[in-house]
Amino acid sequence: MEPYKTLNKLNIKYEEVEHIPVLTSLEAEFIKDMISGLGVKNLFLKSNNTYYLVLTPDDKLVDLKKLSKLVNGKLTFARVEELREILKLEKGSVTPLGLINDFKHQVIVLIDNTLINETILVHPLVNTKTISITTKDLIRLIEHLKNEYLFY
Secondary structure: OOOHHHHHHOOOOOEEEEOOOOOOOOOOHHHHHOOOOEEEEEEEEEEOOEEEEEEEEOOOOOOHHHHHHHHOOOOEEOOHHHHHHHHOOOOOOOOHHHHHHOOOOOEEEEEOHHHOOOEEEEOOOOOOEEEEEEHHHHHHHHHHHOOOEEEO
């Protein structure tokens, strides 16, 4: 499913730019000159049979040990096959908008506290486009999709 219908249905404003494919936050640095917003790193992790999507500023290191304590289980990177199956995404295209494809609501979103009042940059399911969206609007989308989330 594509995200635009849902964003429009919820009256969520966003801007979008097209660009060459990017696989990492470092490769995506140039996008910040094209569109206003804070770059975010999106990590698709799992612990036991629970999946997590971690959103953090792209220049911040993620402390997996600290997050593992938060979720009461050792976090590891999910397999590419799990990413494809659950969020219908490819490696390098991980985005919270992929929750649109999480029909079983299996993914819990962990959002870095520093993103609360920000406009963030995320992919709209492909790594050749980037949209800007406020974190508050992203929360509205997550709630609409019935996924759990928490700030850390």
